Structure formats: C-alpha cells, structure tokens
Amino acid sequence: MDEERSLDSRVSNVLKPEETAIIVVDVMDGYCNPEEPLPKFLEKTTGVNFIDLDKAAESIVTFLAASRKYPIATTVFVRMVERPENLPISIRLKMEIDGIPPTVVQGGQGWNYYKVKPFSGDYEIIKYRYDSFMGTDLDNHLKKHNVKTVIIVGGHASICVDSTARTASQLGYHTFVPADLTADPGVLDNPQTPDVIRKHLETIDSLMGYMPLSSTILNVWEKYITK
Numbered sequence: 001m002d003e004e005r006s007l008d009s010r011v012s013n014v015l016k017p018e019e020t021a022i023i024v025v026d027v028m029d030g031y032c033n034p035e036e037p038l039p040k041f042l043e044k045t046t047g048v049n050f051i052d053l054d055k056a057a058e059s060i061v062t063f064l065a066a067s068r069k070y071p072i073a074t075t076v077f078v079r080m081v082e083r084p085e086n087l088p089i090s091i092r093l094k095m096e097i098d099g100i101p102p103t104v105v106q107g108g109q110g111w112n113y114y115k116v117k118p119f120s121g122d123y124e125i126i127k128y129r130y131d132s133f134m135g136t137d138l139d140n141h142l143k144k145h146n147v148k149t150v151i152i153v154g155g156h157a158s159i160c161v162d163s164t165a166r167t168a169s170q171l172g173y174h175t176f177v178p179a180d181l182t183a184d185p186g187v188l189d190n191p192q193t194p195d196v197i198r199k200h201l202e203t204i205d206s207l208m209g210y211m212p213l214s215s216t217i218l219n220v221w222e223k224y225i226t227k
Helices: 037-046 051-067 089-098 138-144 157-170 194-200 202-208 214-225
Strands: 020-025 074-080 123-127 149-155 174-176
Touching: 020 051, 020 157, 051 149, 051 214, 074 138, 123 138, 149 157, 157 174, 157 194, 157 202, 194 202
Parallel strands: 020 074, 020 149, 074 123, 149 174
Antiparallel strands: none
C-alpha cells in the first residue's frame, strides 16, 4: 500500500478550512522528550526510543506553520496532567503495578510544549484523561466555532490521539489523523512509516476517520482557496 493517498471528492469537500479545527494533542516534554521520566522508563523497560515522536513533532511544526495561511476555524493545543492522584483508580492501579512514574506536573515536570508553540489566538486546554474531550470544554469550543471537521495530530498515537479521534468521530466530526503527524515510541528495526501508523490506529483508519498524509490535506486547502 502506498503511503500517499488520494481523497475521494466527498472527503475533500469536508476539509473546508473555515469549518476545520486542528487539535494538537500532548506534544509535550513529558511524552516526547527522551530526557523526561516516562520516556526514560519506557526506554529502560521496553527498549523503545523516541526518534519517531521527535520526527512527528518536527512535522507538526511544519504543518502548523503551513496551516497559518488558511482560514482555519480554530487551532487547539491540548496538554495532559498525568499523575496518579488525577487518574481513575483503574489506571492508577495499573501504573502502580507496572511501576510507571508520574509523568506531568502542571507548570512543572514534563509540562512544557515539545518543539511546538501556540500562536496568539490559539486555544489551550488542560485535560486529566487520555481523551481530549473527556472533562474538558473542547466539544463546546468546536461547536462555538462551527467546526465540522477535526485534524488531530500529536502523540502518543495509540493512546491519546486514538482516544481523542474515536470520540471526535462518534460526536459527529469528520475526523482526520494525518499518518505522518503522530507516532508511538518505537524501535530502531521497525521505523514508523505512515502505513505502520495506520496499522496502529486501525479502527480510525478503517472505520472512524481518514489518515492521509499532511501534504494531501495542504494540497486540498490550496486548491480550495484558489478556486
């Protein structure tokens, strides 16, 4: 399967910039910076590295810069406070059993954005669950801006991005997760190509949304504003 995908015209038609939100999920030191406690723990216990997440963060920076020329309805940056006391008891117990360290302290450990940076006018949300909609005003904010389509980028692909995309789709938003703008912790002998990421997010790719490359979306927008 080719990494590049063309879009059905009906799909391209729902990518109107003025009805589209970009949601940047957890591009933070706590999840992406290899010097932080969680990345160090995962590298030590599972042998993964954060090269793919670093590449995804760089690509997100490029995509966000390119998106600024289009009349996007809203760009939302989401950060998570992930500490045992903020999590449901089920996940707290799992973290305790597996020895997973506290990851993010609001305003402290792991809290800074990783490479990305909101612009003036972008909306920022703090969440306490993996799903960016749960316990936040994200849905209300999107409705306020007449958003019909969301583009979800960030990390980790199989946890926070996947959780957020599943909810977005079920709330009725046309849901896009560009396959080059998210990643999981990876291993050197299995680079996370867009097709690998699509397999990680198989439910999104096969049922709930669309996973083109970011360049495909930008090409749609360019054609849209030059009509």
